[in-house]
Amino acid sequence: MHANAVPPPITFGSFGTMLRYLRRRARMQQRDLAIAVGYSESQICRLEQNQRLPDITTLAALFVPALGLEREPDLAGQLLELAAAARGEQPGRPAPTAPPRAAATPAENLPTPLTPLIDRTREAAAARQAIERDDLRLLTLVGPPGIGKTRLAIHIASELRGSFADGVYFAALAPIRDPGLVLPTIAHALGVKCHADQPLLDGLRDALHGRRILLVLDNFEQILAAAPLVAELLRAAPLLKVLVTSRAALHLSGEHLFVVPPLGLPEGRVLPQPAQLIAYPAIQLFLARVQAINPAFAPTASDMRTVAEICACLDGLPLAIELAAARSRLFSPQTLLERLRGASGARMLQFLVDGPRDLPSHQQTLRGTIDWSYELLDVPERALLLRLAVFVGGCTAEAIEAVCGDCSDTQRPALAGLQALVDQSLVRCEIGVGGQPRFSLLEMIGEYAREKLGQTGQAGALRRRHAAFYLALAQRAAGELSGAQQECWFQRLEAEFTNLRAALEWLATDNLEHALLLASSLRQFWPMRDYLPEGRARLTALLRDPRAQRVALPVRARALGAAGFLAYQQGDLRQAQAYSDEALAISRACGDQRGIADALCNLGSVAFYKNDYAAAAALYTECLGLYRNLGARADLAVALKNLGLVAKDQGNYAHAVTLFSESLAICRELGDKRGVAQALFNQGVVAYWQGDFTASVELSKQSATSYRDLGDAMGTAYALDNLGMAAYRLGDLQQAIAMLDESLQLFREVGDRMGLALLLTDMGTVVQARGDWPAARRLFREGMVVSEQVGDKRRIAFCLEGLALAQPPEHCLCAARLLGAAEALRAAIGAPLPPSEVCAYAKGVGALRQHCTDDRAFEAAWAAGRQAKLDELLAEVCIPAPGMRMLQVGRVGTLQPK
Numbered sequence: 089m090h091a092n093a094v095p096p097p098i099t100f101g102s103f104g105t106m107l108r109y110l111r112r113r114a115r116m117q118q119r120d121l122a123i124a125v126g127y128s129e130s131q132i133c134r135l136e137q138n139q140r141l142p143d144i145t146t147l148a149a150l151f152v153p154a155l156g157l158e159r160e161p162d163l164a165g166q167l168l169e170l171a172a173a174a175r176g177e178q179p180g181r182p183a184p185t186a187p188p189r190a191a192a193t194p195a196e197n198l199p200t201p202l203t204p205l206i207d208r209t210r211e212a213a214a215a216r217q218a219i220e221r222d223d224l225r226l227l228t229l230v231g232p233p234g235i236g237k238t239r240l241a242i243h244i245a246s247e248l249r250g251s252f253a254d255g256v257y258f259a260a261l262a263p264i265r266d267p268g269l270v271l272p273t274i275a276h277a278l279g280v281k282c283h284a285d286q287p288l289l290d291g292l293r294d295a296l297h298g299r300r301i302l303l304v305l306d307n308f309e310q311i312l313a314a315a316p317l318v319a320e321l322l323r324a325a326p327l328l329k330v331l332v333t334s335r336a337a338l339h340l341s342g343e344h345l346f347v348v349p350p351l352g353l354p355e356g357r358v359l360p361q362p363a364q365l366i367a368y369p370a371i372q373l374f375l376a377r378v379q380a381i382n383p384a385f386a387p388t389a390s391d392m393r394t395v396a397e398i399c400a401c402l403d404g405l406p407l408a409i410e411l412a413a414a415r416s417r418l419f420s421p422q423t424l425l426e427r428l429r430g431a432s433g434a435r436m437l438q439f440l441v442d443g444p445r446d447l448p449s450h451q452q453t454l455r456g457t458i459d460w461s462y463e464l465l466d467v468p469e470r471a472l473l474l475r476l477a478v479f480v481g482g483c484t485a486e487a488i489e490a491v492c493g494d495c496s497d498t499q500r501p502a503l504a505g506l507q508a509l510v511d512q513s514l515v516r517c518e519i520g521v522g523g524q525p526r527f528s529l530l531e532m533i534g535e536y537a538r539e540k541l542g543q544t545g546q547a548g549a550l551r552r553r554h555a556a557f558y559l560a561l562a563q564r565a566a567g568e569l570s571g572a573q574q575e576c577w578f579q580r581l582e583a584e585f586t587n588l589r590a591a592l593e594w595l596a597t598d599n600l601e602h603a604l605l606l607a608s609s610l611r612q613f614w615p616m617r618d619y620l621p622e623g624r625a626r627l628t629a630l631l632r633d634p635r636a637q638r639v640a641l642p643v644r645a646r647a648l649g650a651a652g653f654l655a656y657q658q659g660d661l662r663q664a665q666a667y668s669d670e671a672l673a674i675s676r677a678c679g680d681q682r683g684i685a686d687a688l689c690n691l692g693s694v695a696f697y698k699n700d701y702a703a704a705a706a707l708y709t710e711c712l713g714l715y716r717n718l719g720a721r722a723d724l725a726v727a728l729k730n731l732g733l734v735a736k737d738q739g740n741y742a743h744a745v746t747l748f749s750e751s752l753a754i755c756r757e758l759g760d761k762r763g764v765a766q767a768l769f770n771q772g773v774v775a776y777w778q779g780d781f782t783a784s785v786e787l788s789k790q791s792a793t794s795y796r797d798l799g800d801a802m803g804t805a806y807a808l809d810n811l812g813m814a815a816y817r818l819g820d821l822q823q824a825i826a827m828l829d830e831s832l833q834l835f836r837e838v839g840d841r842m843g844l845a846l847l848l849t850d851m852g853t854v855v856q857a858r859g860d861w862p863a864a865r866r867l868f869r870e871g872m873v874v875s876e877q878v879g880d881k882r883r884i885a886f887c888l889e890g891l892a893l894a895q896p897p898e899h900c901l902c903a904a905r906l907l908g909a910a911e912a913l914r915a916a917i918g919a920p921l922p923p924s925e926v927c928a929y930a931k932g933v934g935a936l937r938q939h940c941t942d943d944r945a946f947e948a949a950w951a952a953g954r955q956a957k958l959d960e961l962l963a964e965v966c967i968p969a970p971g972m973r974m975l976q977v978g979r980v981g982t983l984q985p986k
Contacts, residue, residue, distance in 0.1 A: 104138035207369035231348035234407025237333035262307035267314035281837030296325035350404030370399035377413035477537035481586035482528035562609035570722035572759025608650035645674035659841030685714035765794035777922035805834035893932035897939035908953025
């Protein structure tokens with residue numbers, strides 16, 4: 089080559105190869121690059137192995153600068169093009185710049201205030217400008233209680249919607265006191281749900297990485313110990329910004345503080361003319377609140393000057409102003425001012441500043457404001473206000489009557505003073521489930537009331553009454569969740585979940601037996617409202633407590649049965665068997681027929697998923713008889729459904745339809761919408777296996793709609809899987825892909841490993857039909873791994889058949905061996921190949937035989953497969969491949985349309 093010749097450009101075969109080259113050229117280890125772009129080291133490893141790809145905007149915004157490619161547009165463009173090609177996108181050759189801002193994107197859950205924000209124009213503009221700075225990731229609005237941090241944060245976030253392409257989200261932290269609940273609360277606000285085996289922090293990292301989001305964390309001061317978790321999220325998600333409201337700084341690196349000032353007031357000793365006073369925000373707020381409760385109020389010039397003095401006396405604090413304005417029905421402005429100043433003429437409230445969390449001066453002055461409001465109450469109203477502090481996240485009038493009881497020596501009912509507290513702005517009233525009113529304390533009022541309640545010595549007794557009420561509520565709900573009012577009861581339990589959680593935490597220390605009763609009464613609620621991992625963890629912890637050995641045997645048996653049911657729901661058949669065996673033994677010893685039936689039903693389900701159909705049928709039949717004798721119609725429908733599942737897997741479709749139809753009739757009679765959805769789903773599966781795909785689509789659509797209406801994520805996932813596969817059989821590949829992708833996400837969220845095994849198998853079938861044979865083989869292997877873990881031999885047989893028919897022609901003998909093993913496995917468990925699969929199976933086997941030039945060798949390989957030991961065969965064919973980590977990532981990249 090000539091000395092001055094330009095060397096030919098380097099070409100790369102894949103994105104991962106080029107990324108590895110560029111990293112090494114930059115003299116970076118994988119860990120160095122991971123730190124630079126906010127990924128984990130394992131994620132960089134997967135990128136270089138082409139197992140994962142970042143989106144194009146993340147690549148341009150983070151990887152290009154980290155690799156020093158800003159001045160090498162050709163290399164940067166080639167890297168982006170390789171990534172885009174692998175994702176099936178056409179990016180052109182974008183410049184390596186930060187991702188563009190999208191058009192306005194409505195926030196997912198930003199609250200809509202009921203009253204307008206009184207002039208905060210300057211503060212909102214300054215805070216918004218700060219957040220929009222490229223070098224600012226964390227902004228904390230700090231200030232004293234009642235200064236209006238939350239209201240200002242909502243306003244700022246609303247104005248910034250168009251600047252965050254992936255949305256603005258609001259997480260209300262005021263109801264929690266445990267730092268350990270911060271991540272679950274953030275995840276719930278973001279709609280992030282993780283696989284049961286994945287730590288929540290890792291799930292949030294994955295969900296937020298590469299997304300341009302503004303996350304508002306409201307009321308952080310009581311859980312400051314969780315501040316490092318915010319830093320973790322910011323490090324993991326370079327495009328994330330966080331707006332916090334707190335009385336105290338989080339003290340994190342990179343944190344910027346914005347001190348929220350009081351509302352504007354006239355300065356100096358000489359007040360402006362009355363007509364000019366209306367321009368000041370503090371005075372605007374006072375007048376607006378007074379006129380809201382007294383529309384006839386028309387302030388005179390003298391009144392305007394007095395109002396200005398009232399607002400000055402309150403230092404322009406919004407909460408203090410609103411509390412004062414609420415008394416305007418009782419006092420004229422002049423009388424109100426005199427009460428605020430006190431007989432001595434000294435000011436009641438001082439300017440509020442940041443300080444220590446243990447009773448600082450600014451908190452004392454706010455306490456003065458609330459003390460004043462508190463002193464205006466009569467004795468029963470005071471008692472009621474303090475007792476309301478025991479509730480978490482609000483409550484109903486029924487709960488107030490039961491928990492707060494009579495609040496005076498005159499035996500005055502608790503609700504008698506409730507309207508007074510609402511009228512005086514000490515209690516909020518909102519519309520709750522079923523249009524019923526729901527009451528809650530403002531956070532600052534609640535904190536004040538909790539402190540005073542602790543001084544009375546009544547807190548312990550009140551918490552016991554609170555726990556007793558919510559235990560009774562859960563027990564009542566347990567009998568309603570299979571009836572006509574089930575939807576209303578699920579909504580009620582959801583609305584009361586923070587109270588149920590608080591009651592459970594109190595009882596875990598105060599009365600373990602009642603804690604077990606409460607947790608097990610929520611047996612149906614835990615999986616249907618996406619609280620399955622938490623419910624199982626709480627029950628497991630309670631049962632492991634040494635005191636659990638001393639509780640009443642029927643209570644322990646019921647808790648064991650509930651724990652076994654939840655373990656089974658997550659595919660942990662070993663633990664489900666152990667819990668259910670113990671529950672059965674205790675129930676038999678106690679003669680508890682209901683407990684016996686429930687344990688038998690659990691054990692039947694374990695046997696069913698182990699493909700021991702004879703044992704499953706015997707157990708289901710025994711519990712069926714018990715439920716009939718007990719008159720437990722809802723449980724009878726479940727037992728019939730379960731027997732139908734056994735008949736279905738054994739190929740007895742006519743008998744299965746009969747059982748499903750009987751179950752469906754009972755559910756419709758009871759108004760059990762979930763039972764109806766289950767029966768429709770199972771009929772749809774039978775229609776699918778019999779080859780009636782049109783009927784399967786219709787039944788699955790009805791089932792999915794019902795499950796969605798009930799908020800049942802697991803049921804929805806199964807219905808979507810069947811709907812997707814039926815759509816695939818009818819030739820609608822795009823619809824099938826969409827349904828299966830959504831179904832897989834739901835299965836991962838609820839932690840259903842049996843569902844995952846099903847989805848991986850079905851995904852393999854669809855991918856194979858699309859011609860992506862390597863991906864299909866990977867999915868079938870993954871399906872076998874999960875199926876073996878949960879003990880589902882029938883699903884293993886499907887995976888063996890799928891893997892065999894996805895083999896390249898030169899591996900026809902290997903395929904024959906796999907088919908022989910599947911044939912032997914089906915014969916051993918009594919689960920024949922469904923009719924809908926016979927044609928495709930025969931066609932695939934015929935093609936393999938044509939590719940094999942030696943018929944004897946093919947038959948010998950088939951025979952060898954029939955004789956092979958299953959565990960050895962699985963160890964051989966399920967060697968972890970690169971795709972085995974697919975379940976750890978976010979979306980189902982394998983299924984995205986080309």
